[in-house]
Amino acid sequence: MKIISYPKALWFAALLISSCLFAQNKTGRDLVLxxxxxxxxxxxxxxxxxxxxxxxxxxxxxxxxxxxxxxxxxxxxxxxxxxxxxxxxxxxxxxxxxxxxxxxxxxxxxxxxxxxxxxxxxxxxxxxxxxxxxxxxxxxxxxxxxxxxxxxxxxxxxxxxxxxxxxxxxxxxxxxxxxxxxxxxxxxxxxxxxxxxxxxxxxHVYQQKTNPLHVIENGTYVTSVIENNTAQVTAEVTIENKGNYKGAIEIVQTIVDASGKTITTASEKATAPNFYKTGLYQSVLQVNNPLLWDVDAPNLYRLLTDIKQEGKVVDRYETTFGIRTIKFDAERGFILNGKILKLKGTNNHQDHAGVGAALPDELQYFRIKKLKEMGSNAYRCSHNPPTPELLEACDKLGMLVIDETRLMGINKLHLGNVQYLIERDRNHPSIICWSVGNEEWNIEGNITGERITNTMQDFAKSIDPTRPVTVAISSGFRSGISSVVEIMGYNYLGNGDVDAHRNEFKQQPGMGTEEGSTFATRGIYFTDDAKHYQSAYDKKPRPSFYSIEEGWKFYGTRPYMAGMFIWTGFDYRGEPTPYGWPSVTSYFGMMDNCGFAKDNVYYLKSWWGKEPVLHILPHWNWEGMEGKEMDVWVYSNCDEVELFLNKKSLGKKKMETLGHLEWKVVYTPGTLEAIGYKDGKKILTEVQKTTAKAEKIQLTAHKPSLDKDNDAVVITVETTDKKGLHVPTVNDEITFAIKGGGKIIGVGNGDPTSLEKDVFLDEMAFAAITNLEEQALTATALPSALPAYPEADWQEAFKNRDYKKQAASYVYRGVFDLEKVSPNDVVSFFYQKIGTTSAVFVNGTKVTASAEDAQKYVFDSVILKPGKNTITIVTTPLVRLRDWDAMNTNPGTIQIVTKAEAWKRKLFNGYAQVIVQADGSNSDIVLEASGKDLKACTLTVKATAPKK
CATH class of the missing domain: 2.60.120.260 (Galactose-binding domain-like)
Known part of the structure; x- marks a missing residue:
C-alpha cells in the first residue's frame, strides 16, 4: 500500500478553496421529499x-x-x-x-x-x-x-x-x-x-443539502418575553462547520409575519466554529404590538436565520414560532397570555382507520379539527413523540399540546430521547408541557421514581426552561414521583384521593392527565357482550373509573386544577378492553377510529364549546321494540329542554350545569323532538326520526378540492331513505371504484369487531429458479428455437468454472413452481445477467423482453402450467476481468402478481369512510360507490393547482 503525504498547509488550502468556491456557486439549503x-x-x-x-x-x-x-x-x-x-x-x-x-x-x-x-x-x-x-x-x-x-x-x-x-x-x-x-x-x-x-x-424521508457551514438540525431556539405590549425575542442558533472555512461570519435574524412581511431584523458579527465543531450564537429582536398565539387566534411568525460568509448567504434556516405566555398556577390552574384557560383535553395514539400509523399530512389536520369541533383545546401525545406534522397542525389550528417521551430513565438512551424530543419541538407554541413518564407502576411510589424524575425534570429544564414538566401517575397519589414532579398528572380519580394529595402539596399545580376510559360503540344503545358491543350511554365503566361526565364535573369545578385529558379522543387499534378477540380496536374514544362522533362528543361540546348544543340519543329506528320503554338522553347547554314524541310533550326539564337530561319513553315509531330554551326563549330544535329503508348511497368529502401532490381527502359514506334521511341501522357492503388523479389508500367503518380488509392490494408472490444446470456450447449465435440438448451432458451450473477458459456460449436450465395458472395473474421474470447476450425460453417457447426493461420478461399464461415449469437461458458468458471479481450466478426472480379485488367496506350503523390521496397528476378525482339494492353515487373532488 502506497501512502501519499501532502503538506498540511496545502491540504487545508485545498479544502479552503473548495469551500470558498462552493460558497460562490451554491447558497442556502435544499430539502427534497x-x-x-x-x-x-x-x-x-x-x-x-x-x-x-x-x-x-x-x-x-x-x-x-x-x-x-x-x-x-x-x-x-x-x-x-x-x-x-x-x-x-x-x-x-x-x-x-x-x-x-x-x-x-x-x-x-x-x-x-x-x-x-x-x-x-x-x-x-x-x-x-x-x-x-x-x-x-x-x-x-x-x-x-x-x-x-x-x-x-x-x-x-x-x-x-x-x-x-x-x-x-x-x-x-x-x-x-x-x-x-x-x-x-x-x-x-x-x-x-x-x-x-x-x-x-x-x-416522511428527506434528502438535505447544505453548505459545510450551516445551522444544525433543530439548531434554533426562539423564546420571548412580553412587557408593555412589546415582545423581546431571543433567537439562539447553533452553527456547525463541516468545512475548513476559518474567519468572520455574519448571522442575520429576521422575523416575518404570516403574510411574509418583515417585522424586525438583527445582525451579529461572529467567528466561524472550527472544523467539525459547533458554535452557539444569540440575537435579541424586538416585536412591537405582537400578535399573540392563542387557541382561538393561532398567530404565527417565522424566524429566517441567514448565515453569511464574505457577504454572501451560505445557509438559510426557517423556524416557525409563536409569541405567547404560559403558566401553571397551583391556585388558578392554567393561564395562557394572562388569562385562565381550562384545559379541555384528550389523549390520542397516532393511527387512523384504513391507513394505520401511516397518516397523510391532511389526516393530522382532519383529526385536530374534529377535536376542536368537539370543544377540545388540548392534546396529550400518548405515549411517545408525535410526527412533526401533528405539531404543525396544532400550531396552525390552535391546539395546546403535552409532548411526551417514551421511557423513563437516566442513561444516554432515556435522556438522549428527551433531548431529541425537546430540541426538535421546543419552538412549537402549541406545546405547553413536557411529559417524561406515564404510569410507570414499578417506580411511581418509591425513591427510585423520585430520583429518576428529579434527574429527567432537571435535564429537561436545562434544554428548555420555559415549560414545566409532568408525569402521569396511576398507582396512587401519595409518595415517590407524586411528591417531586413539577406538575402533578393524575391518571383516573379511582386510583387515589386527588383532593387529599392536593391538600398536602398545595404549591404543586395539577391536572387530570387521563380520565374516563369509558366503553362505547358508536350507534349501539344496548350492551351485547356476545357481539362485543358496548352501549353508547355515558356510564361508569368499572368500579375504579369514572364516566366522562363524572370526570369533567370533578376537574371542571376545581379552579386549582388546570383541566382534564380524556382517555381518548379517538378509538385506536389494539387494547380492545373489555373484550378480546375478535374485537380489534379500543372502545374508549369520544369518536371511533374514523372520526365519526359517538354521543359523548355532544356532552363535551355542550360544556366545552361556545355554541348552543342540543342532541338526542338514541336514534329512533327500533323495529320490533314497539311498546317497550327506552332511555332517552339529551345533551345540551340550554337552560331548559322540552321533549316531544309525535308532537306530544313528555315534559320540560331544567338542565343541570355540566349535566344531561333523561326521560323514559315508550317506543313508538315517528318523531322524537327536543326544543331547547335560553332565558325562556326557544333557541334550538333537534329531532330523531324513524326512517324508511335505505335506498341511496351518499358520499361527502371533508373538503371540496385537493391542492397538493400528496394531499388527501376523507370521504364519508352513508345511506339515506327516499326522503334523504340518514339510516342509522344499515350495515350494507359498499364497493368503490376510483378514476382520475388519485388512489384509495384505506377504508374503515368504526366497527371494533370488523375483520374486513383495511387495504386492498395486489398479491405478490415469488417463485425461485431451482436445480440450475448448464451445458457448454461451441456456437456463439443464440438460437431462435430451443434445440434438443443431450440429457447426459447437463451438470450443476457454475460448479468449478474456469473463467479463463470458458466456452463460446452456455445453456442453462432450471425449474420454477407455480401453484396455479390464471389468465388474470401476471407472471414476470426479472432476469439478472448470467451472460452478455441471452435468449430465454419457458417450457420450450421463446419469450421476448418487455419494452420497458430489456431484462424483464412477462410470460403469457398459455405457455405456463400448474406445478413445475422449465426455464432455459442460452447466453454468451460473462468475462471475469479480475481474479477477485464475484460473478453473478443467480438468473433472477419469477414474480407472480394477482390483481386485487375491488375496494369495499360494510357500513357500520350507517357509516363508512374512504381515504383518497392525490397521485400528483393534478387531475380531478371521481369516486364511485355501489351496493346491492341501492342507488349508486358518484363524487368528484376537484384538483386545484399545487401550492408553490
Whole structure:
C-alpha cells in the first residue's frame, strides 16, 4: 500500500478553496421529499435465505466499510419488489389473527409472524455533480422500528426507537452525477407500546443539502418575553462547520409575519466554529404590538436565520414560532397570555382507520379539527413523540399540546430521547408541557421514581426552561414521583384521593392527565357482550373509573386544577378492553377510529364549546321494540329542554350545569323532538326520526378540492331513505371504484369487531429458479428455437468454472413452481445477467423482453402450467476481468402478481369512510360507490393547482 503525504498547509488550502468556491456557486439549503418511488419487500426475522442472504458475507457491514450485502448492497436487484410511496405501514395491510398481539389489534405482523416482522425498503436517487462540496444527508422523521440504514452499501447506523427522527451524513459516500441507493431494514418484531404502532417507514424521508457551514438540525431556539405590549425575542442558533472555512461570519435574524412581511431584523458579527465543531450564537429582536398565539387566534411568525460568509448567504434556516405566555398556577390552574384557560383535553395514539400509523399530512389536520369541533383545546401525545406534522397542525389550528417521551430513565438512551424530543419541538407554541413518564407502576411510589424524575425534570429544564414538566401517575397519589414532579398528572380519580394529595402539596399545580376510559360503540344503545358491543350511554365503566361526565364535573369545578385529558379522543387499534378477540380496536374514544362522533362528543361540546348544543340519543329506528320503554338522553347547554314524541310533550326539564337530561319513553315509531330554551326563549330544535329503508348511497368529502401532490381527502359514506334521511341501522357492503388523479389508500367503518380488509392490494408472490444446470456450447449465435440438448451432458451450473477458459456460449436450465395458472395473474421474470447476450425460453417457447426493461420478461399464461415449469437461458458468458471479481450466478426472480379485488367496506350503523390521496397528476378525482339494492353515487373532488 502506497501512502501519499501532502503538506498540511496545502491540504487545508485545498479544502479552503473548495469551500470558498462552493460558497460562490451554491447558497442556502435544499430539502427534497423522498416519499415517492420506493421498492419494498418482506425479509425474515431469522432465516437468512428468506432475508435475501443479508449479513452472510465473509466481511459483514460491521467488519468492513461499504460491505453491505443482500438488499443492503447497492448492486442488489430489487426490480421484482413491490413499488410504493411513503408513508407506509405494512402492519395495517395484513389480515387479522387470534394468535397475533392483543395490544396491536390482532394484526398478523410482529414477533409471532417472522415472515411479516422484517421489511426492506430501497430507493435510488441521483445527486448532481454540482453538489460536490455540499453536505448531503438523509433525514427520517420516524421508522417503526429498529431500523438500519445503508447508503451505496455503506452502513450508516441504527435507530432502535420507532418514534425518534434521525439523519445521516452521506457526503463521503455519494456517487456525484450518478445513481445512489438508500437501503433500510426495519425490524418490527418488538413492540414499544401496548397499543397499535404500525410497522415500516411510516413518516416522511428527506434528502438535505447544505453548505459545510450551516445551522444544525433543530439548531434554533426562539423564546420571548412580553412587557408593555412589546415582545423581546431571543433567537439562539447553533452553527456547525463541516468545512475548513476559518474567519468572520455574519448571522442575520429576521422575523416575518404570516403574510411574509418583515417585522424586525438583527445582525451579529461572529467567528466561524472550527472544523467539525459547533458554535452557539444569540440575537435579541424586538416585536412591537405582537400578535399573540392563542387557541382561538393561532398567530404565527417565522424566524429566517441567514448565515453569511464574505457577504454572501451560505445557509438559510426557517423556524416557525409563536409569541405567547404560559403558566401553571397551583391556585388558578392554567393561564395562557394572562388569562385562565381550562384545559379541555384528550389523549390520542397516532393511527387512523384504513391507513394505520401511516397518516397523510391532511389526516393530522382532519383529526385536530374534529377535536376542536368537539370543544377540545388540548392534546396529550400518548405515549411517545408525535410526527412533526401533528405539531404543525396544532400550531396552525390552535391546539395546546403535552409532548411526551417514551421511557423513563437516566442513561444516554432515556435522556438522549428527551433531548431529541425537546430540541426538535421546543419552538412549537402549541406545546405547553413536557411529559417524561406515564404510569410507570414499578417506580411511581418509591425513591427510585423520585430520583429518576428529579434527574429527567432537571435535564429537561436545562434544554428548555420555559415549560414545566409532568408525569402521569396511576398507582396512587401519595409518595415517590407524586411528591417531586413539577406538575402533578393524575391518571383516573379511582386510583387515589386527588383532593387529599392536593391538600398536602398545595404549591404543586395539577391536572387530570387521563380520565374516563369509558366503553362505547358508536350507534349501539344496548350492551351485547356476545357481539362485543358496548352501549353508547355515558356510564361508569368499572368500579375504579369514572364516566366522562363524572370526570369533567370533578376537574371542571376545581379552579386549582388546570383541566382534564380524556382517555381518548379517538378509538385506536389494539387494547380492545373489555373484550378480546375478535374485537380489534379500543372502545374508549369520544369518536371511533374514523372520526365519526359517538354521543359523548355532544356532552363535551355542550360544556366545552361556545355554541348552543342540543342532541338526542338514541336514534329512533327500533323495529320490533314497539311498546317497550327506552332511555332517552339529551345533551345540551340550554337552560331548559322540552321533549316531544309525535308532537306530544313528555315534559320540560331544567338542565343541570355540566349535566344531561333523561326521560323514559315508550317506543313508538315517528318523531322524537327536543326544543331547547335560553332565558325562556326557544333557541334550538333537534329531532330523531324513524326512517324508511335505505335506498341511496351518499358520499361527502371533508373538503371540496385537493391542492397538493400528496394531499388527501376523507370521504364519508352513508345511506339515506327516499326522503334523504340518514339510516342509522344499515350495515350494507359498499364497493368503490376510483378514476382520475388519485388512489384509495384505506377504508374503515368504526366497527371494533370488523375483520374486513383495511387495504386492498395486489398479491405478490415469488417463485425461485431451482436445480440450475448448464451445458457448454461451441456456437456463439443464440438460437431462435430451443434445440434438443443431450440429457447426459447437463451438470450443476457454475460448479468449478474456469473463467479463463470458458466456452463460446452456455445453456442453462432450471425449474420454477407455480401453484396455479390464471389468465388474470401476471407472471414476470426479472432476469439478472448470467451472460452478455441471452435468449430465454419457458417450457420450450421463446419469450421476448418487455419494452420497458430489456431484462424483464412477462410470460403469457398459455405457455405456463400448474406445478413445475422449465426455464432455459442460452447466453454468451460473462468475462471475469479480475481474479477477485464475484460473478453473478443467480438468473433472477419469477414474480407472480394477482390483481386485487375491488375496494369495499360494510357500513357500520350507517357509516363508512374512504381515504383518497392525490397521485400528483393534478387531475380531478371521481369516486364511485355501489351496493346491492341501492342507488349508486358518484363524487368528484376537484384538483386545484399545487401550492408553490
Amino acid at each position: 423522498l416519499d415517492k418511488g420506493w421498492h419494498f419487500s418482506f425479509g425474515h426475522l431469522y432465516d437468512t435465505n428468506k432475508d435475501f442472504g443479508h449479513a452472510t458475507g465473509y466481511f459483514s457491514y460491521l467488519a468492513k466499510t461499504g460491505y453491505g450485502d443482500g438488499p443492503a448492497a447497492a448492486s442488489f436487484d430489487d426490480r421484482a419488489w413491490r413499488q410504493l410511496d411513503l408513508p407506509h405501514d405494512w402492519a395495517v395491510e395484513q389480515g387479522f389473527s387470534e394468535k397475533a398481539s392483543f395490544s396491536h389489534g390482532f394484526k398478523a405482523a410482529g414477533k409471532g409472524f417472522p415472515e411479516k416482522s422484517i421489511g426492506w425498503y430501497r430507493k435510488k436517487i441521483t445527486i448532481d455533480k454540482e453538489d460536490l462540496g455540499r453536505v448531503i444527508s438523509i433525514k427520517f422523521d420516524g421508522v417503526f422500528r429498529n431500523s438500519k440504514v445503508w447508503f451505496n452499501g455503506h452502513f450508516l447506523g441504527t435507530e432502535e426507537s420507532g418514534y425518534n427522527g434521525f439523519e445521516y451524513d452521506v457526503t463521503a459516500y455519494v456517487n456525484y452525477g450518478g445513481e445512489n441507493t438508500i437501503a433500510v431494514r426495519v425490524d418490527a418484531s418488538m413492540e414499544e407500546g401496548w397499543f397499535y404502532e404500525g410497522a415500516g417507514i411510516y413518516r
